[in-house]
Amino acid sequence: MTWTAWRQQAQDFVDASISRLMRDEVFDFFAGHVDPLWTRRRILVEVTAMHAVGGDVLSLRLRSHHRLTPGPAGRHIELCAVIDGVRVCRSYTPLFIGEHELEVGIKKISHGRFSSWIHSQLHVGDLLEIGQIYGQAALSALTIEQTPALIAAGSGMTLAMAMLYDFAERRRMQPVRLLQYARSADDLVYLEELAVLQQRLPHLQVFFALTQKPDSSTPLHGHFDATHWQALDLPADSPVLVCGPAGLVDAVQEVLHDLGHRGEMHVEAYHRDLHMAPDGAAVTVRVKDRAVAMTTQQLLLESLEDAGLQPAYGCRQGICMSCTCRKLQGRVQNAIDGSISEEGEEDIRLCISRPLTDIDLSL
Ligand code: FES
Incomplete structure (x- = not known):
């Protein structure tokens, strides 16, 4: 048995037995001295290899202590890093997900904060955080007789x-x-x-x-x-x-x-062009006990984050539904297709919605 496999087994044993007796933060403090990836509150991954694959795309090989969920192609995963003191996350499609390893390709986007940081600041041995794996298999009904x-x-x-x-x-x-x-x-x-x-x-x-x-x-x-x-x-x-x-x-x-x-x-x-509200009128978004000032040209998710709130999110492209929340009243515009909602209660996706009037949200 290799040292890595032996260590994994020992850590699994501790995870399954005595670790449950400790609070997460206490466990993370002590386990982190043994292996920085051995955490319970967050899933950290170590960059074990990185190489350019052409066209401004950088491939990252990542190792996890936690057991991942291998599965079909087409799912997405959130990668997070602390950049200039701010936690920034983006979603990517892994090339593969193994039990303790995955690979992602990250294209450098001009003015893309996360991808630019990955391309210029990340090194082998650094740690990133990963979030949920979500989404469905692509072409799930494909048979061996068909040619996709x-x-x-x-x-x-x-x-x-x-x-x-x-x-x-x-x-x-x-x-x-x-x-x-x-x-x-x-x-x-x-x-x-x-x-x-x-x-x-x-x-x-x-x-x-x-x-x-x-x-x-x-x-x-x-x-x-x-x-x-x-x-x-x-x-x-x-x-x-x-x-x-x-x-x-x-x-x-x-x-x-x-x-x-x-x-x-x-x-x-x-990079689908987003529909833009015709004016930039000032509106107020009421959420919990906060009143957040925005304009009709801003997206709800970004503006709520700028105001210090932390709504759930995944893809930030209107695909995964992670950011869905209940609008209690007010009108919003879907920035992807330009459609305008009713006044009353309904579920909306924060990442692709702009407020057209004052609105109340239940987060
Ligand atoms: S974050 Fe995925 S739909 Fe909004």
């Missing part, structure tokens, strides 16, 4: 890679097509990892499309259109996963709709 198309760009490639690692682990003979979009050949990501996956998945076919700088090595160029779909040579009922910027996702949905596609489609869009 995975269409992805930028940070959306982490979900496509998670699917491919899942196939390599659980169904090596799965036929699958991957179509990766990037502005130029230099912006393509995970090329080395894809070459390794092609050895493990004999029926994986990889296509690249360059949108701005065509290259003779990639026959597809420009944005997704009917010719790109035809290049994949798939029947109209093939399952499709599309993950990337909203422009790519919208194009795939429109083109496939026009072509009569009738297979399952799993969609994840990033």
Whole structure:
């Protein structure tokens, strides 16, 4: 038995027996001297490896003392760090989750506080905190007789890679097509990892499309259109996963709709333009015994956090429902689709809601 496995067993024994006799903070104080990851109040992970995978994406390998929940691709996890004294969290799609290990890919977003800090300040050996794992398996109804198309760009490639690692682990003979979009050949990501996956998945076919700088090595160029779909040579009922910027996702949905596609489609869009309220009128949001001043152009989650409140949240993109709370009265606008709520009681998602009037919330 290795030292790591022996230590894990010993820690599991302590966890299951005497640790329950102590308060969490007391346990964390003493256990932290043995292993900084051995905590009960928070789940800490250690960065054990990090490497660039192209296109401003950094891959992090993380080790956890706690037992994680391995499972299908498509779920999300929250990563948190203390940056300039403030705890900042963001959600990512892990490439894989093992019992005590996971890997995430983090694309550097210009002006992105968390991703910029990860790219410039994080080192091997540092600790991060992880939150809940949430979300559903992508393409859960897929069978081995079907050939799914995975269409992805930028940070959306982490979900496509998670699917491919899942196939390599659980169904090596799965036929699958991957179509990766990037502005130029230099912006393509995970090329080395894809070459390794092609050895493990004999029926994986990889296509690249360059949108701005065509290259003779990639026959597809420009944005997704009917010719790109035809290049994949798939029947109209093939399952499709599309993950990337909203422009790519919208194009795939429109083109496939026009072509009569009738297979399952799993969609994840990033950087969708938010609807903006026409004015920036001042409003008051009453929550608990606080009155928070905002404008109609601010999102509720961000403004409540700025006011020192700590509402629950996960993806911050309107996907996971973690930030759902009860609005008691007042109107809000859904910043994703622009729809406007009724006056009365209803559940709203704080991360994508703007107040259009004074509102009362039950947090
Ligand atoms: S944080 Fe996920 S829906 Fe709001």
